Amino acid sequence: MLLAIENILTREELAGVRDLFAKARFVDGRVTAGELAAKVKNNLQLPANAEETQVLTDIVHDALHCNPLFVSAALPKVVCPPLFNRYVPGMDFGIHVDNAIRVGATTFRTDVSGTLFLSEPEEYDGGELIIEDTYGVQQIKLPAGSLVLYPSSSLHRVEPVTAGHRDVAVFWVQSMIRDVAQRSLLFQLDAGIQSLRARAPESPEITPLVATYHNLLRMWADI
Numbered sequence: 001m002l003l004a005i006e007n008i009l010t011r012e013e014l015a016g017v018r019d020l021f022a023k024a025r026f027v028d029g030r031v032t033a034g035e036l037a038a039k040v041k042n043n044l045q046l047p048a049n050a051e052e053t054q055v056l057t058d059i060v061h062d063a064l065h066c067n068p069l070f071v072s073a074a075l076p077k078v079v080c081p082p083l084f085n086r087y088v089p090g091m092d093f094g095i096h097v098d099n100a101i102r103v104g105a106t107t108f109r110t111d112v113s114g115t116l117f118l119s120e121p122e123e124y125d126g127g128e129l130i131i132e133d134t135y136g137v138q139q140i141k142l143p144a145g146s147l148v149l150y151p152s153s154s155l156h157r158v159e160p161v162t163a164g165h166r167d168v169a170v171f172w173v174q175s176m177i178r179d180v181a182q183r184s185l186l187f188q189l190d191a192g193i194q195s196l197r198a199r200a201p202e203s204p205e206i207t208p209l210v211a212t213y214h215n216l217l218r219m220w221a222d223i
């Protein structure tokens, strides 16, 4: 399931993030790449121990956990500290699949990959995120503050940036629901329940649907 979510960050949060990016000192992104990804990774990133990184991580984590669509789609068990990346002209990220396991302070399985866009599309040329999903090849370039989520099993790449710079926060989620099809069913069911609740809050069908949602979650969740 590939999902774009708008306005993960408020205008104020985005301005704060962009301010921190403007002051930050970036290093070669290969420092955190796995063996295979290091061969194709060609970008800049903030060091994990940079002063700005912790502040940025808190802003992004808070925004994600407060977003009902993100929580419903990802059903997160672990959201790792994001990588804060910058691509300047000539930089790209060749085709790869993300490492299944990320080893660190918390070692976790990557089920869902996310890119939160921090630059406006008109601020740079190129830099499209290309995802080869089961539904074909998707080309993604979203407004600043918007997020794309996709299964970590997908092959993907970032087209070369040819002008301006592309700033993003990239992160991975271990979901309570490992299986992408089960996760997708729960997301669909939750969307249906939310819509029914909004349109006809007194509907007697809501209770059995909510019960089904929770009982499927109980059946499938690994926590």
Ligand SMILES: O=C(O)CCC(=O)C(=O)O
Binding pocket: 083, 085, 093, 098, 115, 129, 156, 157, 158, 168, 170
């Ligand atoms: O920059 C992006 O949108 C994705 C980067 C990426 O694929 C990665 O860091 O593994």
Ligand SMILES: [Fe+2]
Binding pocket: 096, 097, 098, 156
């Ligand atoms: Fe990746």
